[in-house]
Ligand SMILES: NC(=O)c1ccc[n+]([C@@H]2O[C@H](COP(=O)([O-])OP(=O)(O)OC[C@H]3O[C@@H](n4cnc5c(N)ncnc54)[C@H](O)[C@@H]3O)[C@@H](O)[C@H]2O)c1
């Protein structure tokens with residue numbers, strides 16, 4: 001097992017990465033002062049439940065815990081106020097109190113939803129993250145929790161840090177191939193932001209990562225969580241630096257919104273968005289090789305690097321204007337200056353953005 005720390009003073013917490021860690025979950029909860037007196041709630045989705053819920057529940061019950069469960073439908077649609085209310089109903093009926101914890105067992109959808117339940121139930125109870133997707137290396141660390149609004153993603157939310165993150169690599173074995181690829185998109189992103197060496201490690205080890213080789217995954221998730229932990233430790237509430245984690249997300253979020261949640265997975269939309277950001281970088285005078293390299297590496301992971309032709313450019317542009325990162329008439333973009341180095345640029349011309357969007361629709 002490897003351990004990282006998200007350094008936030010009194011609210012610092014560990015990220016445990018390793019194989020088979022779920023087996024010791026009851027002990028780990030105990031170590032973090034989550035006791036057996038009050039009931040706790042596991043939030044998960046139907047796919048994850050099928051693979052792991054029974055086992056996790058019986059491991060905890062064997063440890064003397066009383067566990068309620070809320071199983072939501074799989075997919076982004078569960079990040080809604082309606083589902084939030086259903087989960088809170090389960091929490092109330094199970095008698096969760098201020099000493100209870102909400103345990104997210106699943107990917108980013110479950111983590112974001114369960115985290116917002118934890119942040120809002122009785123003005124906040126403790127929260128534990130058990131990520132089961134590759135993408136969730138990102139979502140499970142950092143305390144951003146949210147549900148979506150019909151008009152925009154993640155706009156109803158809070159900052160609510162977990163007590164700990166327990167990443168059991170063994171749970172990733174059951175991940176569908178498309179979700180694995182989408183998760184790898186966001187994992188390589190951590191390298192594009194801050195760690196050139198990691199980008200080329202991923203490039204060299206793409207095949208091992210795609211076949212979910214345990215050793216490769218453990219290394220990559222450790223590095224990926226480390227980048228996230230470092231950035232969050234320096235800027236918890238996105239006063240500045242944390243925004244760099246949004247590389248590819250301005251265009252990516254707009255594509256997700258226009259496609260209707262579902263056509264593009266989050267990581268897929270972000271892959272296209274990263275190519276977009278790299279092309280904007282070239283317009284700002286940086287080398288064109290950044291875009292070519294970004295694209296080559298993402299293609300190696302079988303990720304989409306073009307906007308589906310049927311998507312309307314104006315709809316994409318207006319979705320970007322709703323994006324929280326659009327401010328004061330200028331578009332804010334995270335721009336790669338090199339592989340492994342980015343800047344926050346607040347003066348990106350929307351004309352250029354439109355050109356890049358159109359360009360990404362045209363070629364194959
Ligand atoms: N809070 C943050 O900082 C942050 C950061 C990045 C992304 N996100 C959010 O994360 C979400 C995407 O997360 P995701 O890609 O993990 O999606 P997800 O949670 O929908 O999981 C993807 C799919 O895999 C299934 N699944 C999960 N674990 C599995 C397993 N071990 N075996 C088999 N199937 C499994 C799920 O049921 C789902 O169908 C988005 O809503 C995004 O906004 C949040």
Ligand SMILES: [Zn+2]
Nearest residue numbers: 138186266270
């Ligand atoms: Zn993301």
